[in-house]
Amino acid sequence: MIQPPALNTVPFISVENMMNLVREVGVERFLTELSEKIAEDFLRWPLFDKTPRVAAHSRDGVIELMPTSDGIAYGFKYVNGHPNNTRDGLQTVTAFGALSDVATGYPVLMTEMTILTALRTAATSALVARHLMPKHVRVMALIGNGAQSEFQALAFKAICGIDEVRLHDIDPSATRRCAANLAGRGLKVISCDSAQEAVMGAGIITTVTADKTNATILTDNMVGEGVHINAVGGDCPGKTELQRDILTRARIFVEYPPQTRIEGEIQQLGADHPVTEFWQVLTGAVPGRTSDAEITLFDSVGFATEDFSALRYVQHLLKDHPHFDHLDLLADPDDPRDLFGMLLRAGVA
Ligand code: NAD
Numbered sequence: 228m229i230q231p232p233a234l235n236t237v238p239f240i241s242v243e244n245m246m247n248l249v250r251e252v253g254v255e256r257f258l259t260e261l262s263e264k265i266a267e268d269f270l271r272w273p274l275f276d277k278t279p280r281v282a283a284h285s286r287d288g289v290i291e292l293m294p295t296s297d298g299i300a301y302g303f304k305y306v307n308g309h310p311n312n313t314r315d316g317l318q319t320v321t322a323f324g325a326l327s328d329v330a331t332g333y334p335v336l337m338t339e340m341t342i343l344t345a346l347r348t349a350a351t352s353a354l355v356a357r358h359l360m361p362k363h364v365r366v367m368a369l370i371g372n373g374a375q376s377e378f379q380a381l382a383f384k385a386i387c388g389i390d391e392v393r394l395h396d397i398d399p400s401a402t403r404r405c406a407a408n409l410a411g412r413g414l415k416v417i418s419c420d421s422a423q424e425a426v427m428g429a430g431i432i433t434t435v436t437a438d439k440t441n442a443t444i445l446t447d448n449m450v451g452e453g454v455h456i457n458a459v460g461g462d463c464p465g466k467t468e469l470q471r472d473i474l475t476r477a478r479i480f481v482e483y484p485p486q487t488r489i490e491g492e493i494q495q496l497g498a499d500h501p502v503t504e505f506w507q508v509l510t511g512a513v514p515g516r517t518s519d520a521e522i523t524l525f526d527s528v529g530f531a532t533e534d535f536s537a538l539r540y541v542q543h544l545l546k547d548h549p550h551f552d553h554l555d556l557l558a559d560p561d562d563p564r565d566l567f568g569m570l571l572r573a574g575v576a
Pocket of ligand 1: 310320345370371373376395396435437438442458459460527
């Protein structure tokens, strides 16, 4: 049984409190510690209940539920992806989630997960890259400069030692905002007019664009030998970023193949195209990068265990950083079977 809820309420982390928590811990420390939690859970991968996320597709986007459990705790995230939302001043991706005690089924944490998703996605990307990138690489191209982008840049700085990011977005104002937000954080930031220019000299290429289409953010001629590609934006059926020829040249690493085959870049390939599960690189069961010339590709779609790790990490942080409210979420009649009596007595006093 995990920590029971105090006062029959559930700790709730609002957006404001998540910002307090992240600022108090520090973004780079948060990303680094979170990547360690994600790695710990990848190392116990066989323990987890795993299923491709449940997706409700509509014309403009998708709403997804992402559950998992390690047998002691159960976590789930609700997340959407609506690339046109930003036109109306809304986020492309918003999320919230909960952690529960498997022994009682009672929730022990509820939290916003929009900020937490950006952090966990960046922490996962950098964790994977640290195991696959060529050792000498210090320069990353970052194509797509929206909500996820600064988190990606800072995770690669903190976890992979990147010291230069080369930004590109079809919307120059997004690049300007990203560059301004990254100023003074120890990264050399170069703004580029094209994706072609952004990838010049970059040993890591991150694509994190949003468009509900089979886009071609990278063409085959833009990817040289030895590059590590962190492909984050292709995460839905019919929503990809890479030209197919890149996939057939690269060694492809994924989170959970049954989900990635539906949602990832590899939806462009046959169902039997070989992929490597990243958790097996972490355990040492299969090698990561095998030569300086190899092109490695992390076909990121985001998997439930990463959100579970993030939920456990913030739950742990609350002990020293009590930035939460008490949510009145659990009915608590004096006699557990007298739920109706509790309703009758409500307001009588
Ligand atoms: P966002 O809408 O805030 O930003 C996307 C940016 O991409 C925008 O600035 C847009 O102008 C730019 N863009 C679109 N087409 C482009 C092109 N052809 N070339 C260059 N730039 C282009 O979205 P976000 O929250 O930053 O998310 C980005 C993507 O990442 C989304 O597709 C989202 O679904 C995905 N995502 C994946 C994961 C994961 O775990 N893999 C997690 C979170 C988000």
